[in-house]
Amino acid sequence: xxxxxxxxxxxxxxxxxxxxxxxxxxxxxxxxxxxxxxxxxxxxxxxxxxxxxxxxxxxxxxxxxxxxxxxxxxxxxxxxxxxxxxxxxxxxxxxxxxxxxxxxxxxxxxxxxxxxxxxxxxxxxxxxxxxxxxxxxxxxxxxxxxxxxxxxxxxxxxxxxxxxxxxxxxxxxxxxxxxxx
Amino acid sequence: xxxxxxxxxxxxxxxxxxxxxxxxxxxxxxxxxxxxxxxxxxxxxxxxxxxxxxxxxxxxxxxxxxxxxxxxxxxxxxxxxxxxxxxxxxxxxxxxx
Numbered sequence: 001x002x003x004x005x006x007x008x009x010x011x012x013x014x015x016x017x018x019x020x021x022x023x024x025x026x027x028x029x030x031x032x033x034x035x036x037x038x039x040x041x042x043x044x045x046x047x048x049x050x051x052x053x054x055x056x057x058x059x060x061x062x063x064x065x066x067x068x069x070x071x072x073x074x075x076x077x078x079x080x081x082x083x084x085x086x087x088x089x090x091x092x093x094x095x096x097x098x099x100x101x102x103x104x105x106x107x108x109x110x111x112x113x114x115x116x117x118x119x120x121x122x123x124x125x126x127x128x129x130x131x132x133x134x135x136x137x138x139x140x141x142x143x144x145x146x147x148x149x150x151x152x153x154x155x156x157x158x159x160x161x162x163x164x165x166x167x168x169x170x171x172x173x174x175x176x177x178x179x180x181x
Numbered sequence: 182x183x184x185x186x187x188x189x190x191x192x193x194x195x196x197x198x199x200x201x202x203x204x205x206x207x208x209x210x211x212x213x214x215x216x217x218x219x220x221x222x223x224x225x226x227x228x229x230x231x232x233x234x235x236x237x238x239x240x241x242x243x244x245x246x247x248x249x250x251x252x253x254x255x256x257x258x259x260x261x262x263x264x265x266x267x268x269x270x271x272x273x274x275x276x277x278x
Contacts, residue, residue, distance in 0.1 A: 014182055018189040025193050025216060029200035034208050041212050044193070048219055055186060057226045060240050064222075067244050072215065072251045079255045080208060083262050093205040093269060103202035107195045114191035118184060126232055133230045145234040146241065154238050161245045 014054050021047040032088035034080045038073060045069045056133035058142040186227030193220035207258050207268040211251075218247050 021044050028040035045068045052061035080086055094100075136145050150158055197220060200213035222240045229236025262268055 014185060018185065021189060022192050025196045029196055034206060037209055038212060041216060044216065045219060048223055051186065051223060052226050055182065055226050055230045057229060057237050060226055060237050063244060067248060072248055075251055075255060076208065076212060079259060083259065083268065085208065085268065095203050095205060100203055103199045106202060107199045110198055111191055111195045118187040128231060128233060146237045149235050149238050150241065157242060161242060164249055165245060
């Protein structure tokens, strides 16, 4: 997404999707029914995908929708329905006031630390020129900037990942067979 | 947009931590962990725009690990449910002695 064209619209959408993500995340944490919580989390993931597109990572945005919202959250919903937990329980599972205070204190401390970190300056030599990522996407497409390092510098890690995923798929197949027996 | 993205990411991560601390439902705690992973992914993508595309490669790896982790973690939750008939973390106190 080009910064130069319509910068106001760009900024507006950036804030819009960020706010949607945060509000959905808050609703996700506070819902009692697991299914409602899962659907709010899906909403958060969709708006995060929109943020990725706005940050010149179109491929990651597509993968976010396909893998996170499409595959991982569906596995979560499967498990919720398999265990019959779809309805909110009679007693709430939110912890008491003491835990809420501890959680709030930890959250405040954490967010203060994270904000302090965002204030730190990085060396100018490391920073790419403004609009470099968008230029790269315009020249080589959205996939090539990721595929290049993935199959050169990070090839070993990629193969390891692939191996673990294949193993998981095999295990799942075996588990399904034993359950059916 | 780097500062804004880092702001949203920090807030999302904090909401995830808060959820892990205040909820007792194991599945919702697990989903809060996924939310934290997503917040970190947003940081990676924002930094990838400013410092080079290697950050996006890391998002790729985080997603793979998250998918594998969801499969294993949910299998553990199913096993736990068959054992205890509940996913409420308060009732799972085997290690308390």
